[in-house]
Amino acid sequence: xxxxxxxxxxxxxxxxxxxxxxxxxxxxxxxxxxxxxxxxxxxxxxxxxxxxxxxxxxxxxxxxxxxxxxxxxxxxxxxxxxxxxxxxxxxxxxxxxxxxxxxxxxxxxxxxxxxxxxxxxxxxxxxxxxxxxxxxxxxxxxxxxxxxxxxxxxxxxxxxxxxxxxxxxxxxxxxxxxxxxxxxxxxxxxxxxxxxxxxxxxxxxxxxxxxxxxxxxxxxxxxxxxxxxxxxxxxxxxxxxxxxxxxxxxxxxxxxxxxxxxxxxxxxxxxxxxxxxxxxxxxxxxxxxxxxxxxxxxxxxxxxxxxxxxxxxxxxxxxxxxxxxxxxxxxxxxxxxxxxxxxxxxxxxxxxxxxxxxxxxxxxxxxxxxxxxxxxxxxxxxxxxxxxxxxx
Numbered sequence: 150x151x152x153x154x155x156x157x158x159x160x161x162x163x164x165x166x167x168x169x170x171x172x173x174x175x176x177x178x179x180x181x182x183x184x185x186x187x188x189x190x191x192x193x194x195x196x197x198x199x200x201x202x203x204x205x206x207x208x209x210x211x212x213x214x215x216x217x218x219x220x221x222x223x224x225x226x227x228x229x230x231x232x233x234x235x236x237x238x239x240x241x242x243x244x245x246x247x248x249x250x251x252x253x254x255x256x257x258x259x260x261x262x263x264x265x266x267x268x269x270x271x272x273x274x275x276x277x278x279x280x281x282x283x284x285x286x287x288x289x290x291x292x293x294x295x296x297x298x299x300x301x302x303x304x305x306x307x308x309x310x311x312x313x314x315x316x317x318x319x320x321x322x323x324x325x326x327x328x329x330x331x332x333x334x335x336x337x338x339x340x341x342x343x344x345x346x347x348x349x350x351x352x353x354x355x356x357x358x359x360x361x362x363x364x365x366x367x368x369x370x371x372x373x374x375x376x377x378x379x380x381x382x383x384x385x386x387x388x389x390x391x392x393x394x395x396x397x398x399x400x401x402x403x404x405x406x407x408x409x410x411x412x413x414x415x416x417x418x419x420x421x422x423x424x425x426x427x428x429x430x431x432x433x434x435x436x437x438x439x440x441x442x443x444x445x446x447x448x449x450x451x452x453x454x455x456x457x458x459x460x461x462x463x464x465x466x467x468x469x470x471x472x473x474x475x476x477x478x479x480x481x482x483x484x485x486x487x488x489x490x491x492x493x494x495x496x497x498x499x500x501x502x503x504x505x506x507x508x509x510x511x512x513x514x515x516x517x518x519x520x521x522x523x524x525x526x527x528x529x530x531x532x533x534x535x536x537x538x539x540x541x
Contacts, residue, residue: 155323175225215244257272282311306375462498480497
């Protein structure tokens with residue numbers, strides 16, 4: 150039986166960190182992730198963990214310290230948000246190319262400018278191609294559960310991993326949550342025994358060496374293969390987590406998709422709002438559904454294509470814009486997946502929504518489904534690049 154508790158998303162992630170008891174945490178405060186290292190530092194101070202807490206002078210330094218610690222053979226963690234994640238960007242690429250499975254908690258927040266401290270996904274999407282695994286949570290329970298699974302996933306394939314949740318919406322909101330007992334967490338996560346590490350006196354290695362053109366592409370190809378291999382690992386770890394807790398995870402979650410004519414594809418906490426909208430529309434006889442992306446990296450191509458080939462039209466909801474002039478980042482991934490699999494139906498549209506913390510209401514989601522119903526009825530897509538609930 151799990152432990153019933155009420156925690157914010159930040160508290161839940163810090164609690165998971167305590168249960169895992171990593172070797173090193175290096176962090177610099179930034180809203181809305183500040184509470185994670187704050188809570189965790191109290192565990193360090195109270196002697197509840199053996200972790201070396203490194204209070205650095207910047208987020209760039211935080212990731213640099215994590216790289217050094219992980220390369221030495223330690224489990225290293227950090228937490229950040231928004232511009233802090235941007236400040237880490239140089240070192241994010243280094244961590245991935247050095248194949249160091251660092252675990253980073255991200256409380257997603259809009260990027261400046263204009264200056265804004267509320268939620269959207271522009272920070273995480275801004276580093277989506279740095280080579281990190283990326284898991285997104287809908288609620289506090291998922292933020293906690295994702296964190297418990299993250300280290301096993303990253304360490305199995307030798308890639309760093311981000312555990313993302315929505316700033317303030319889940320990071321600060323308190324929800325009922327079921328925690329796993331400490332002894333079960335330790336057994337599930339296991340100990341870290343890297344094959345290669347700097348402090349191994351029996352093996353001389355270099356980490357972060359200069360890669361000439363003779364080797365650079367092979368390095369990147371191996372990173373790409375690790376990302377592909379992670380799909381099966383995420384499924385396996387999610388299934389084993391389900392055996393322990395009753396909460397099984399995959400790369401995506403399908404909601405009311407069994408007979409849906411229209412569907413939306415979404416990431417993060419807005420999936421909860423979408424589910425409420427779907428239930429209301431279902432009560433009116435509308436056949437609508439949801440595909441929630443849990444794993445953005447690796448991208449769940451097979452699962453998304455399988456889900457969307459059932460429907461007549463779909464909308465992809467992006468809480469960030471790519472400024473490419475035609476869609477958001479998630480829509481680009483979804484349509485590329487469909488095209489690569491030779492699927493040119495159903496018809497899809499891109500919605501940019503919720504930027505800078507703009508409210509996403511049940512009525513907002515229902516409006517999207519109304520637009521999809523019209524596309525299904527007429528076959529006319531119209532403008533595919535749309536902004537939701539914006540004053541034009």
